[in-house]
Amino acid sequence: MYQDLFHALPLILDWQNFLAIVLGVVSGILVGAMPGLSATMAISLLIPFTFGMSPLVALGMMAGIYNGAMYGGSIPAVLLRIPGTPAAVATTFDGYPMAQAGRGGFALQVSVVSSAIGGIASALALMLIAPPLASVTLLFGPAEIFWVAVLGLGSIVFLLGSDLLKGLISAVIGVLLSLVGADSITGYDRFTFGHLQLFDGINVIVLLVGLYALPPAIGLLENAALDLGAGARSLGRGGVLSSIPKLLGYWKTWLRGSVIGIFVGILPGAGGSMGAFLSYDAARRASKNPEHWGNGEPEGVAASETANNADTAAAMIPALTLGIPGTPVAAIVLGGLLVQGMQPGPMLFHDHPDVVFGFMWQFLFSAILLMVLGGSLATNAFSRVLRLPRPFLGPIIFALMVVGVYSVNQEMFDVYLMLGFGVLGYFMEKLHFPLPPVVLGLILGGYAEENLRLALRISGGHWSGLYTHPISQGLIFLLALVVFGPFIKRAITRFVRARHADR
Amino acid sequence: MSKSVSSEYEFGELIAAAFLFFVGCYGLTLASDMPTESAILPIAMLGSLLVLSLILGVRALIRLRAGRKGGVVFTHKGRFAAALGIVLVYVGAIPEVGFYTTTSVMIVLTAVIFGYRRPLGLVLGVLVFVGGLALIFHGLLNRDFPTEFFLR
Numbered sequence: 001m002y003q004d005l006f007h008a009l010p011l012i013l014d015w016q017n018f019l020a021i022v023l024g025v026v027s028g029i030l031v032g033a034m035p036g037l038s039a040t041m042a043i044s045l046l047i048p049f050t051f052g053m054s055p056l057v058a059l060g061m062m063a064g065i066y067n068g069a070m071y072g073g074s075i076p077a078v079l080l081r082i083p084g085t086p087a088a089v090a091t092t093f094d095g096y097p098m099a100q101a102g103r104g105g106f107a108l109q110v111s112v113v114s115s116a117i118g119g120i121a122s123a124l125a126l127m128l129i130a131p132p133l134a135s136v137t138l139l140f141g142p143a144e145i146f147w148v149a150v151l152g153l154g155s156i157v158f159l160l161g162s163d164l165l166k167g168l169i170s171a172v173i174g175v176l177l178s179l180v181g182a183d184s185i186t187g188y189d190r191f192t193f194g195h196l197q198l199f200d201g202i203n204v205i206v207l208l209v210g211l212y213a214l215p216p217a218i219g220l221l222e223n224a225a226l227d228l229g230a231g232a233r234s235l236g237r238g239g240v241l242s243s244i245p246k247l248l249g250y251w252k253t254w255l256r257g258s259v260i261g262i263f264v265g266i267l268p269g270a271g272g273s274m275g276a277f278l279s280y281d282a283a284r285r286a287s288k289n290p291e292h293w294g295n296g297e298p299e300g301v302a303a304s305e306t307a308n309n310a311d312t313a314a315a316m317i318p319a320l321t322l323g324i325p326g327t328p329v330a331a332i333v334l335g336g337l338l339v340q341g342m343q344p345g346p347m348l349f350h351d352h353p354d355v356v357f358g359f360m361w362q363f364l365f366s367a368i369l370l371m372v373l374g375g376s377l378a379t380n381a382f383s384r385v386l387r388l389p390r391p392f393l394g395p396i397i398f399a400l401m402v403v404g405v406y407s408v409n410q411e412m413f414d415v416y417l418m419l420g421f422g423v424l425g426y427f428m429e430k431l432h433f434p435l436p437p438v439v440l441g442l443i444l445g446g447y448a449e450e451n452l453r454l455a456l457r458i459s460g461g462h463w464s465g466l467y468t469h470p471i472s473q474g475l476i477f478l479l480a481l482v483v484f485g486p487f488i489k490r491a492i493t494r495f496v497r498a499r500h501a502d503r
Numbered sequence: 504m505s506k507s508v509s510s511e512y513e514f515g516e517l518i519a520a521a522f523l524f525f526v527g528c529y530g531l532t533l534a535s536d537m538p539t540e541s542a543i544l545p546i547a548m549l550g551s552l553l554v555l556s557l558i559l560g561v562r563a564l565i566r567l568r569a570g571r572k573g574g575v576v577f578t579h580k581g582r583f584a585a586a587l588g589i590v591l592v593y594v595g596a597i598p599e600v601g602f603y604t605t606t607s608v609m610i611v612l613t614a615v616i617f618g619y620r621r622p623l624g625l626v627l628g629v630l631v632f633v634g635g636l637a638l639i640f641h642g643l644l645n646r647d648f649p650t651e652f653f654l655r
Contacts, residue, residue: 049639049644052643052644052645052646165555165558165559165562166559168551168555169523169552169555169556169559172548172551172552172555173552175544175548176530176545176548176549176552179544179545179548183540183541185540185541186538186540186541188537188538188541190533190534190537190541190545191530191533191545214590217586217590218583218586218587218590221582221585221586221613221617222578222579222582222583222586223579389614389619389624390617391613391614391615391616391617391618391619392610392614392619392624392625392628394586394613394617395589395609395610395613395614396610396632398589398590398593398609398613399606399609399610399632399633399636402593402594402597402602402606403636403640403648406602406648407640407646410646410647412594412597412598412649415594415597416594419590419591419594422590423587427515427519430515430576430577431512431515431516431519431576433519445544445548449544453540
């Protein structure tokens with residue numbers, strides 16, 4: 001099972017693959033450091049640049065960007081109290097007070113070392129868990145795959161947002177978008193309005209670029225006068241490696257943050273910000289000095305950054321093994337695999353072991369490279385990205401969006417469609433409708449429908465075929481936990497509080 | 504404008520609910536013409552959208568009647584309109600004028616409209632960015648964008 005993993009290692013050490021990881025990490029840190037620009041946006045804009053590349057070079061860049069952006073988000077979080085990415089919100093709690101006290105350089109060293117450790121742990125989890133899970137998923141039939149798809153969608157709706165109603169609406173919109181195109185079984189064209197370009201359905205890259213790139217690009221121009229550079233001061237020139245001995249006392253926090261981040265990463269829909277908050281909270285509870293937290297406690301930065309990087313490779317576990325992306329970034333990576341002619345899912349491990357195992361190594365190397373590329377000198381340079389003029393950056397993103405979407409099929413129609421999704425995404429963000437369920441709805445909706453219909457055909461039209469197999473029953477149980485779990489937890493909390501109040 | 508003195512957010516939700524309800528109704532009329540097997544999921548989803556949008560609308564109305572003020576949706580209406588207008592004109596002009604020309608003009612105009620006032624930096628930035636795109640996509644990846652009007 002693991003021999004393919006070791007066979008893939010020499011491929012990654014090829015200079016082109018290695019350079020791709022380095023470029024990915026550097027560009028990921030740069031994009032992550034710009035408030036409002038996320039890893040999702042960076043990777044979705046990058047995909048067209050990978051069309052002519054070999055699969056491993058393209059995936060290496062994506063792995064580098066993902067890890068780099070997660071750390072890059074901590075730079076403005078520490079220096080300006082503006083999280084560069086949503087996952088860096090918890091980093092602001094102690095990172096910014098540290099910067100105000102003149103310890104911004106140390107905060108970023110804690111951040112980069114913790115990010116690297118979280119990323120390494122996550123890559124190791126991917127290497128250990130994904131191969132056996134892929135073997136198990138080979139046993140799945142259409143009914144099981146249907147339930148996995150419903151579980152993925154259910155998880156993102158019920159675990160993600162504070163507003164369940166809006167989460168459900170977002171998921172329904174996503175599933176409806178997945179229905180556009182010719183029906184794969186009857187051949188009937190659904191919601192295409194006579195446009196031939198829609199017969200194959202909506203390309204996930206078109207949706208992702210629209211939803212995730214246009215709103216922040218407009219946001220940059222809406223707040224074009226904001227001068228972020230003023231807050232970025234010199235951070236000192238101490239090397240990261242020399243500061244590691246001072247940080248070794250945080251090993252428990254690193255371990256806890258890694259476990260939390262990996263667990264949250266595997267859960268579809270939970271995402272890096274949830275992992276960072278959970279890790280921060282758990283570390284604060286375990287701390288001997290909880291009163292210092294929020295006032296510049298380096299361990300707070302370590303807790304948050306470990307978890308948000310531990311989520312990265314772990315999020316690829318359900319994506320690579322089941323073809324079900326747990327996060328928007330995982331969805332884009334799956335889109336990238338499709339562009340390269342590879343179908344994500346259990347057969348990926350069988351058909352392209354060099355690529356899938358090579359990708360795991362790339363996650364590991366990109367996490368290790370963070371220590372080198374995210375060091376103090378580099379961080380001083382990266383903090384200058386905050387001084388880039390926003391009126392210049394906004395239109396550059398517009399142009400990259402067009403490049404990215406047009407390159408998919410060489411059709412202006414896709415660009416118009418992307419623009420429509422961008423406007424939709426802008427208003428959804430303003431009204432606090434979560435975006436990830438739309439993306440997962442698009443990816444999983446068609447997948448669920450196709451497998452549901454296949455399962456029903458196999459069972460001769462009997463619905464019982466959906467729940468007679470033990471794996472299906474296990475998945476239904478998990479789904480019930482995901483759907484009803486939050487309500488049960490809330491009811492128990494209310495009951496316990498009421499009992500305490502009575503006393 | 505203070506965030507707490509406006510009900511714009513609740514009005515926004517109400518408009519969104521009405522829009523989604525309309526989409527649901529229109530979609531159902533289309534789905535009713537589909538063969539049964541193809542129509543099951545569309546009808547289920549559109550029906551769900553109708554119910555959910557109704558709940559959203561009623562919730563927004565109740566909140567408005569209760570005097571809840573969720574704040575503003577647009578913090579900079581003019582800037583939003585300008586940014587959206589630019590991107591619409593840009594995308595509309597690409598097939599007519601050509602990708603590289605339109606992109607160069609769009610970047611310069613947007614930067615100037617939104618307050619960037621360093622001509623040398625702007626010209627250099629545009630040259631590096633657009634030149635880099637041409638080098639990568641035309642030179643290396645052999646991917647063409649809509650042709651420039653002066654090359655047709």
